[in-house]
Amino acid sequence: MRFPFVLVAAVSAAGFAGCARSVRVAAPAPAPSAVLLDSAAMRPGRFDAGKMWTFDNPPLDYFQEAYGFRPDSAWLARARLGALRFATYCSASFVSPHGLVLTNHHCSRENTGGVMRPGENFDSTGFYAATPAEERRVPGLFVDQLLSVADVTARMDSALRGVTGDEALARARDQAIDALGERLTAAARDSTVSVQVVSLYAGAQYSAYTYRRYGDVRLVLVPELGMGYFGGDDDNFTYPRHDLDFSLYRVYDASGKPLEAPSYFRWSRAGTSDGDAVFVVGNPGSTSRLETVAQLEYTRDVPLPATLDMLKSRIAALEAFSRAAPAEAAARRVATDIFGYANSVKAYEGQLAGLRDPVLLGRRRLGEAAFRAEIARRPPIAARAALFDSIAAVEAGLTRIGGRIYAFLSSPTYGSSTLARASLAVQYADARVAGAPAERLKAIADRAAAIVNRPAALERLLVAAQFQDLRRGLGERDTLVLALFAGRTAERxxxxxxxxxALTDSARVPPLFQGDLATSGDAAFLFARRASRVVTPLRQEAARLSARADNLAARLARVRFDVYGKTLPPDATFTLRLADGVVRGYPYNGTRAVPFTTFYGMYDRYAAAGGQAPWSLPPRWQRPPAGLDLATPLDLVSTNDIIGGNSGSPLLNRNLELVGLIFDGNIESLPGDFIYTDDRARAISVDARAILAALRTAYGAARIVEELVGR
Incomplete structure (x- = not known):
C-alpha cells in the first residue's frame, strides 16, 4: 500500500548518497494551457517504464539490437551471483574470490558505529584493517546473494481464488505471500537460505526469490567522510562530482574463514570510456512507473508535500539540538540521522518537481491515453478501460482526506519517544477495555518499554515538531489544535x-501500564488519546480506499499483461535487476557535463572553497598523496536506470568487469520514480580506477590492491 507514509525505511535510504540541506520545494508548475509545451518532449518513449530488467526475463533481443551483444545463461548467472543485497538498504558485490565486498561509503554509515571503539571516529580518520585479523565484524550486518528466481503466480492465484472484498483480499494476499515464502524456505532445509515471494506488476505476477544470507560481514576499509561525502549537501544529487564514495567489507564463512566466492566481478584496470555500454546489477528500491496518472497526482498533492514538511521539521529539530549540545549530538551520531533525512528531502523534492512538470506528467498522460485506446480496440477487454476511471474516483476520495492522516505520526523513528509511548499507551488501554488477551497486552507494553530515551532537550524539540505536524494537518482552527496550543508556541x-x-522515561512504563491509564491524568496519554480519536478514523478510511486502489491496480495490471506482455519491466521492488546504459555526458547550464571528472577537479574545488566545508579534505588528502596521478578519472556518469536502493551497485562492462560503483543520480534523474528518461538524467559512479589509485596511495592498502588486481 502507498498509505500512510511515503518515506520508505529501506531508502534512508538508501536513497542515494549524501545528505541534503532543506531546500525550498519548487512552486507548483503552471497549468499546461499557460505554457508553451514541447510536443516532442511530451511524446511517450519506448522506455518510459524504465530499464530495470528482471533476471528471469532479460530483453536479449533488445541487447543484441542496442549493443550487438546477447548475454548467455552463464553471463546472467555470473552477474546474478556476483551481486549482493547489502542489509535492507543498499546493494553491493563480490570483487574477489576471497569474499571481499564493495559498496558505498554512505551505506557504511548505517553500521560502522557498531565497530568503532572508544576514542575512534571513522568520519575523521577513516578505517583500514592492515591485516586480516584487524577486520572487524559488524554486529547485525548481513548480505544476501540471489540464488534463483521462480514464477509462483499460479500458486498465489490459487490461494486467493474466491476471496472477495478489497480489504479481505489485501489481507489474504499478504498472508498468502508470507505463508508461501515460509513453506518454500522450510523446503530448502538450509538455515542460510530464505525465500521471499515478491509481487510484480501490481500483483499480475508473483516470483519467489531464493537468497543465501551471509551473516558474518567484517569491515575492511572505509574512507574519511570528507572523501566519501566530498561536497556534502551542496553537491548531493548533482554533477560534476568528486566523491570517493566506497567502502570494503569481507564475508566470512561458518568456520570463521574468508568466504571462497567463485562468482565475483574482476576489477578492470583499464576502466571505461565515453560511449561504452555498461550494466548495473543492483537492487532498486521502489518506483511508481506503472501507476496511473490519477495515482501520481494524489502522490503529488498529498503524501509528498506532507512527508517533506515532516522531514524538514525533524531536520530543524536535530540541527537545533546539535547547536545546543554539540558533544552529546556527536556521541549520539545525530549527524547520521540528519544525513538520512536530508538525503530523502532532496530526493522527494526532485520527485515533486517532476510531478509538477507539465511536460513529464503530460508525457505520462499521453502514454496512458495510448494504453487506454489500445484496450478499447480489443473487444474482449474493452470494458476494462473503465478501470482508469474507477482508480481516479478512489484517488479523489484519498485526496479529500488529504494531509489529515499525517497530523499525528507516532513512530519513535520520526518523532518523540514520549509521544510514541503515549500512543502505545492508548492502544494498550483500548485493548484492555476490549478484553484483549494477556499476551496481546504484554506485547504492546513491551514495545513501549523498548523505546529508547532521548535527551530532554531533543525530546522537547521533537514534541514541538509533532505539534506543528498537528497544526499543519488539521488546520489552525481545529478544536484539538486550539486546545493544544491555547495561545502558546509549539515549544512552550x-x-x-x-x-x-511519566512517559518520558521507559523505566516508568511498566508500573504506569499496570495502573489505570485512563484516570492517570498523564498529559502525554491524554493528548495521544485525543489525537488518535481524530486521526485513526481518517487513517482507517484511507486504508480502505488504498486497498481498493491496490486491487483495481492489480486488475489493470492484468490488462496491461494482455496488451504488452512482459515487454515492460515491473516497478522496482528492492530485488535484483539488470539495467543497461551508456557512458555519456549531457547538456546543462548552457554548457555540457563531460562524462568523467578527475582528481584535478577535486583539488580545484578544494582550492576554490579555501579548504572550507563541505569541500574540505581530510589531512592525508590535503596534499596529493605521493604517486597519485591527478588525471585519474574520479567519478563518471552513464544513462543506466537507477533509483534509491541501487547505492553500492557495481557498474560493469560487457565482460562483467567492474568499471565503477554507483553512488548517486543527478538532479535530473529524480523524476525517475515515475518515468525514465535518458536525455539528461544520469547515474553517477565512482570510477574503479580512482578507488584503485586511492588504495595504492593514500591508504597504503597494498594487500587489498594485490587481492583485486595482483601486484
Whole structure:
C-alpha cells in the first residue's frame, strides 16, 4: 500500500548518497494551457517504464539490437551471483574470490558505529584493517546473494481464488505471500537460505526469490567522510562530482574463514570510456512507473508535500539540538540521522518537481491515453478501460482526506519517544477495555518499554515538531489544535506537556501500564488519546480506499499483461535487476557535463572553497598523496536506470568487469520514480580506477590492491 507514509525505511535510504540541506520545494508548475509545451518532449518513449530488467526475463533481443551483444545463461548467472543485497538498504558485490565486498561509503554509515571503539571516529580518520585479523565484524550486518528466481503466480492465484472484498483480499494476499515464502524456505532445509515471494506488476505476477544470507560481514576499509561525502549537501544529487564514495567489507564463512566466492566481478584496470555500454546489477528500491496518472497526482498533492514538511521539521529539530549540545549530538551520531533525512528531502523534492512538470506528467498522460485506446480496440477487454476511471474516483476520495492522516505520526523513528509511548499507551488501554488477551497486552507494553530515551532537550524539540505536524494537518482552527496550543508556541506547549507526564522515561512504563491509564491524568496519554480519536478514523478510511486502489491496480495490471506482455519491466521492488546504459555526458547550464571528472577537479574545488566545508579534505588528502596521478578519472556518469536502493551497485562492462560503483543520480534523474528518461538524467559512479589509485596511495592498502588486481 502507498498509505500512510511515503518515506520508505529501506531508502534512508538508501536513497542515494549524501545528505541534503532543506531546500525550498519548487512552486507548483503552471497549468499546461499557460505554457508553451514541447510536443516532442511530451511524446511517450519506448522506455518510459524504465530499464530495470528482471533476471528471469532479460530483453536479449533488445541487447543484441542496442549493443550487438546477447548475454548467455552463464553471463546472467555470473552477474546474478556476483551481486549482493547489502542489509535492507543498499546493494553491493563480490570483487574477489576471497569474499571481499564493495559498496558505498554512505551505506557504511548505517553500521560502522557498531565497530568503532572508544576514542575512534571513522568520519575523521577513516578505517583500514592492515591485516586480516584487524577486520572487524559488524554486529547485525548481513548480505544476501540471489540464488534463483521462480514464477509462483499460479500458486498465489490459487490461494486467493474466491476471496472477495478489497480489504479481505489485501489481507489474504499478504498472508498468502508470507505463508508461501515460509513453506518454500522450510523446503530448502538450509538455515542460510530464505525465500521471499515478491509481487510484480501490481500483483499480475508473483516470483519467489531464493537468497543465501551471509551473516558474518567484517569491515575492511572505509574512507574519511570528507572523501566519501566530498561536497556534502551542496553537491548531493548533482554533477560534476568528486566523491570517493566506497567502502570494503569481507564475508566470512561458518568456520570463521574468508568466504571462497567463485562468482565475483574482476576489477578492470583499464576502466571505461565515453560511449561504452555498461550494466548495473543492483537492487532498486521502489518506483511508481506503472501507476496511473490519477495515482501520481494524489502522490503529488498529498503524501509528498506532507512527508517533506515532516522531514524538514525533524531536520530543524536535530540541527537545533546539535547547536545546543554539540558533544552529546556527536556521541549520539545525530549527524547520521540528519544525513538520512536530508538525503530523502532532496530526493522527494526532485520527485515533486517532476510531478509538477507539465511536460513529464503530460508525457505520462499521453502514454496512458495510448494504453487506454489500445484496450478499447480489443473487444474482449474493452470494458476494462473503465478501470482508469474507477482508480481516479478512489484517488479523489484519498485526496479529500488529504494531509489529515499525517497530523499525528507516532513512530519513535520520526518523532518523540514520549509521544510514541503515549500512543502505545492508548492502544494498550483500548485493548484492555476490549478484553484483549494477556499476551496481546504484554506485547504492546513491551514495545513501549523498548523505546529508547532521548535527551530532554531533543525530546522537547521533537514534541514541538509533532505539534506543528498537528497544526499543519488539521488546520489552525481545529478544536484539538486550539486546545493544544491555547495561545502558546509549539515549544512552550511541548515543555508543558513533558513536565506533566511519566512517559518520558521507559523505566516508568511498566508500573504506569499496570495502573489505570485512563484516570492517570498523564498529559502525554491524554493528548495521544485525543489525537488518535481524530486521526485513526481518517487513517482507517484511507486504508480502505488504498486497498481498493491496490486491487483495481492489480486488475489493470492484468490488462496491461494482455496488451504488452512482459515487454515492460515491473516497478522496482528492492530485488535484483539488470539495467543497461551508456557512458555519456549531457547538456546543462548552457554548457555540457563531460562524462568523467578527475582528481584535478577535486583539488580545484578544494582550492576554490579555501579548504572550507563541505569541500574540505581530510589531512592525508590535503596534499596529493605521493604517486597519485591527478588525471585519474574520479567519478563518471552513464544513462543506466537507477533509483534509491541501487547505492553500492557495481557498474560493469560487457565482460562483467567492474568499471565503477554507483553512488548517486543527478538532479535530473529524480523524476525517475515515475518515468525514465535518458536525455539528461544520469547515474553517477565512482570510477574503479580512482578507488584503485586511492588504495595504492593514500591508504597504503597494498594487500587489498594485490587481492583485486595482483601486484
Amino acid at each position: 506547549a511541548a515543555a508543558d506537556l513533558l513536565s506533566h507526564t
